[in-house]
Amino acid sequence: MFKKIEVFGQHAILISWGNNINKSTSIDIHQFNQKIINSHNKLISETLVTYCSLTVYLKDTFHIKHTINWLKKLYLATKNTTLPQSKIWKIPVCYDPKFGIDLQTVASVNNISIDDVIFLHTQATYRVNFIGFLPGFPYLSGLNPRLYTPRRSKPRAQIARGSVAIGGQQTGVYPIKSPAGWQIIGRTPAVFFDSQKNPPCSMLPFDKLQFIAINIDQYRQLTDD
């Protein structure tokens, strides 16, 4: 059950589930999100899911209180919603130091070797929690605690598209070139976001993801295709 439902500015309703990131909260949030999507309520522009919250964005400012009441009733409706089938994404990553410019930092902070970093990063199966921060940027959970590394104290002005990174307790992939404060450990030729495609990003919450190590020749082959 959500903890709070409140107005967030003139256009949005914020529904919060407290401060604990866990699977049952995630399922509850996604069930509710799917019910809202399936209702095709024409007052709603879009919804956004994060770890512990669901934000409902409205098209106008007029119907905000009316929509809060509607949401409360919808939440209590008992029909079970089917969530979309989750996929497993296998993402090739080149961990060559040419791309993994902070590999040594991650290794040193954790007192392990670079080979250990690559092993631990590729061994895990990650869950996609939601997409945010940048177009197509997946928030992943499941990073091995032995790879936790604080963000850089000074972000870089720009890093390459496809950079694979670790920031604090999180790992992710930068789908477009961007300023970045995370530690860069490799690069993937996989395209996470393409504005020319419909949909531009196919990764969905609850999908799973694995990183597969490739060498620099394989990387070059994949990028020349």
Next chain:
Amino acid sequence: MIEVISAGLHTSIQDLGRFGFRHIGVPISGAMDQTSAQLANALLNNNPDAAVLEMCIIGATLKFTKDCYIAVTGAQSSIKNNSVIFVVENTIVDFGRIKNGNYIYMAIKRGINSKNILKSRSFYQGITPQSQLKVGDKINYQTIENNILNRSTIKNNSQLFQNNKIAVFKGPEFDLLDKKIQKSLFNQQFSISSKSNRMSIFLDHNISNITANEIITSSVQPGTIQLTPSGQLIVLMRDAQTTGGYARVLQLSDFAINQLSQVQIHQKIKFALINS
């Protein structure tokens, strides 16, 4: 079409924004000062979501190859504001230095015909091929058939260019703040830092010991004011990211976002709390 002779400081095509893709991390973008952008379209009887040119601080120089009607709104430039202007073919228009604000909007009858990407013409790096116009760019518009009879000048919202009462709501994390910090957000003046851009406006201040804990990443929107652990106040604007990990202490009203977009660097503002 319009040919860009000089691109000004930052000229881009914007409409009211890109909706429907925030769940995959796509910011809304769109005109910074939507009050002025909408007025420019209204003067020409355009659709409210017709794309306009947004110019910042230094205006562009444009050549119009066919007759058309334009309207210019927002801050002051070399071109008369808030009325319909007939431009004859092959005229070169220099918008010059922009004063008494940051942004001007040039609407053209029937709107700009650039490519719609993800349901919007608004420029955004990583979504549209360009984030701003450059010399030599060509912009399409439709040629006009009817004469527009309206020649009157209309007034823009007089509150738009005043800085003393920027209306805000409490943000989701406002109640977690120390009471002294809560008070200081309303009895202090803040000035606009030169670091500011279409993504965020940084506010300079003299408040000591102002801080807030990071939050578990949650949603943010244009108008969300974040407070970082190191005491930095950041107002997220139209190109801001869709999620964030800093405390959301205040939320600007829709009109306040437009007002704030026009406050010049180093000028001071004050917030006024709306009790909802």
